[in-house]
Amino acid sequence: MAYHYNARRGQRAGLGPLSLKVNAGEFLTVVGPSGSGKSTLLSVLAGFLKPQSGVLTLAGQPVKGPHPALTLVQQEHALFPWLTVAGNIAFGLKSQKLGREEQVRRTLDALEQVGLSGYGERRIHELSGGQRQRIALARALATRPGLLLLDEPFSALDARTRTEISQELLGIWQAQQVTVVFVTHNLDEALALGERVVALRGGQVVLDAPTGEVSPEQLRMVLDES
Template sequence: MPSRADTLTAAAVRLVGVSLTYRPRSRWSKAEPVEALRGIGADVGAGEFVTIVGPSGCGKSTLLRLVAGFAAPTSGTVTVGGEPVAGPGPDRGVVFQQPRLFPWLNVRRNVEFGLRMTGVPKRVRTARADELLTLVGLGQVAGRRPYELSGGMQQRAAIARALAPDPAILLMDEPFAALDALTRERLQEELRRLWQATGKTVLFVTHSVDEAVYLGTRLLVMSRGPGTIVLDQPSELPRAADPRTHPDFPSVRETVAAAVRRAASSDPEVS
């Protein structure tokens, strides 16, 4: 994996002074503008696994949407690979909290879908889908429909679909939040293995401090809205073995948990 020094010189995602204010839609009254993000600045190096944690409503998912190109900042700039983000693109794969698979397509066709929309020949896209389904442990169920799979299997299929165009960056918005504890832990392990195998840059939003520390090579904590980054800390926990077994895991977890508690307080400033 790339060193910290290497990633700092090869920013895959750069956020400079990013703020977002929007006016909620209301049929009945004129809603007041909402400041969701304020002055976000961060460089994400190529190959980093960045986890983003913070109180509900702090703008974690909104920040991910800006990088995905689903929304534009009110001020500041978002660049990917040195180019301003002007909308969604194949260089960024997105995995949502719910799998959002097409129920009328089997698993293989779901993974192929984005490739088919961009004109990739059938033989090529089918081979790519089968390769990815094997990678995520779903090779034996490629012909099944999504409703025949468990929730964890559906989410693995969604990850395979996001990886199909071979994006440089994977954006994950609480992808395991709706799963039971055992399935969630298993998918955390599988995602860590996938990241190590592919070298993708990952931005991962979660409400779980344990999940953030277990997965992240870098840990971001956001304050309650308007969201700002109040902790940006690289993780020195080794990745070859399970980070949870390392003696420093509890202290790293407590550092992040304390930052989240302060971020959720009435005075969210964190030194």
């Protein structure tokens, strides 16, 4: 598949052409320099951008737009300051037309998963940056996604908080076996979190390998040489 942006002097490559398969239950990390197509890839996978060539499928079925089984968590938490924590999480459930009791149950479960039980009635301005990002993750998890897409969600956090939330995410992935595609600039983070790493440069895949077979130095060398 491929996606190109329109520019004054013609089309500018954004992604591809490339072929990529994400296996069910897999934790895939994606790395690459700025402009390599990482965020474009997530937007295509999320159904926000339509490939200009090729086909995107989920469980064998074409994806033609935003899909209820796909959830994207971005760098900015995009929480609503006028809603409580519980209200923010429940907002993501409204499109699923769930009953009130089920919404409450999922909200409480999601808060427990990210270590913020009892925070439901708090306002967003009362939370730290790490807590806000945990709520953004909880909102995504509450929808029970089949594919969880994360676009550098922890990049603005300090090193300690980033490590803590990363480990929590791994625990959630192992418990729920949700399929994860995690974009990051941090090569060490990519290898520590993922089962498999894909490196992009110029919209092309320059490496696709199990993380246990790649060192940070090898990954850096591939990106520098490409």
